[in-house]
Amino acid sequence: MLQMTDIRKSFGPIEVLHGVDLEVRAGEVHALLGENGAGKSTMMKILCGIVSADQGSIRIDGKQHDFSHYDEAIAAGIGIVFQEFSLIPYLTAVENIFLAREMTTRLGLLDRKAMRRRAADVLGRLGVDVPLDRPIADLSVAQQQFVEIAKALALDARILVLDEPTATLTPGEVEHLFAVMRELRQQGVAIVFISHHLEEIFEICDRITVLRDGEYVGTRETAGIGIDELIEMMVGRRLEASFPEKPRAQPDAEVVVDARTVQLRKNGPVSRFQLRRGEILGFAGLVGSGRTETALSLLGAYPAAKVDASINGVDKAPASPSEALARGIGLLPESRKEQGLITSFSILQNISLNNYGKYETLKLFIDLKSELDHTRKAMKAVRVKAPSAHAACDTLSGGNQQKVVIARWLNHDTPILIFDEPTRGIDVGAKAEIYQLMRDLTADGYAIIMISSELPEVIGMADRVCVFRSGAIVATLEAGDITSEKIMTQATTGELNYVA
DSSP: OEEEEEEEEEEEEEEEEEEEEEEEOTTTEEEEEETTSHHHHHHHHHTTTTTTTEEEEEEETTTTEEOSSHHHHHTTTEHHHEESSOOOOTTHHHHTTTTSOOBBBBTTBBBBHHHHHHHHHHHHHOOOOTTTTTTTGOOOOOHHHHHHHHHHHTTOOOOOEEESSTTTTTHHHHHHHHEEEHOOOOOOOOEEOOOOHHHHHHHHEEEEEEEEEEEEEEEHHHHHGHHHHHHHHHHHHHHOOOOOOOOOTTTTOEEEEEEEEEESSSOOOOEEEEEETTOOOEOOOTTTTSHHHHHHHTTTSSSSSSSEEEEEEEEEESSSHHHHHHEEEEESSSSSSIIIOOSSSHHHHHHHTTOGGGETTTTTTTHHHHHHHHHHHHHHHHTTTOTTTBBGGGGGGHHHHHHHHHHHHHHHHSSSEEEESTTTTOOOOHHHHHHHHHHHHHHOOOOEEEEEEEHHHHHHHHHEEEEEETEEEEEEEEEGGOHHHHHHHEEEEOOOOOOO
């Protein structure tokens, strides 16, 4: 039904898809598999007309298509359920399902009854109970997920793309979704299923296509491949980045974070870990595995069900981010532009954020000379490249923006640092600088939790690695055990601990 051939795509000078192929048959569930950043989502955005390919062809039932926007893909029978919900929270389920495709009467007025009947039919086909007339914001996450799926089915889609649809569902809801997918398969719908959970792939998918670093690795029948071979297809590559040499392990180093119990949700699995002074502790796992939430729970920034931890000698977890900051914890967030910086502010203003008390004089004024001196010192320490401390952060490269966030915490004297995806969206040269900076910091006694979706980065930088699965740590790897295969095996099949 679907053939995508020799798909190439570049963003600026960087080619992210290098001649990728995908073939999906009618009436099959076809897995599109690969690590974070392998090119899966870009491939699907090209299929749906959201992104234009630089080269390649798309054929549906043998007919050539060149979608310039999403509406053309919808007209051709393609529906997609995005990993990030695209629902408007203050509209109802019915209004979201028919958004921009409203049904009208012969007079051109909204036919609300017809839309409600159609929405009820589609959700009934899914076998789920969703209040049709309540705002999306009032629905559970699982109900919102099924509204997303209903949006696609309401289009009578013949090719359905499901991008991480189970990430927010309970095991029972996942089984229900799979039952719906099997029914759609019987009806001849071609389903492209993107998931990082290998057990789901083997349960529901007929064939698997693997991408790695934007390249087509191969397509296999699910029944004819084992989990070890599949993991090798996904991660079988050399470490391309140049990482600083790891220091010798110091098992007797001071424990600065002792997380005895972290339970993200009530009755959910439990994590335990320690962070030592002078080390980089990697948090590895798949999308939705709980890495960021666990780290944020230490800051009082995520409402975990239970956090029992000793931090910097205080036998109690911070209740809020401001308390965490006072206790010496700094955060380089996953989204530096939305959460880490005010990009229209200058470097000086961003580094001074949270810390103006440091420059206060007479409890009325800011000592501007002291502020500038400290800013320049922090910039020099992390090697920010900019015309001056007064340059706006939105004029800097991604790597230098990351350095500004790090400089803020050095200026604030925070010996515990949480780096969430520290090199996302920055070039290779800037990555190497960030890596060296992290090693310099640990040599000076800082302790770093590094959350990363890039396995080479985790392997090359982390002294120890906590592997997450389904909301909790399932294994802690050290030294020679820190390999792609062992990380991926634990991330997909590791045993969860439910005992607090």
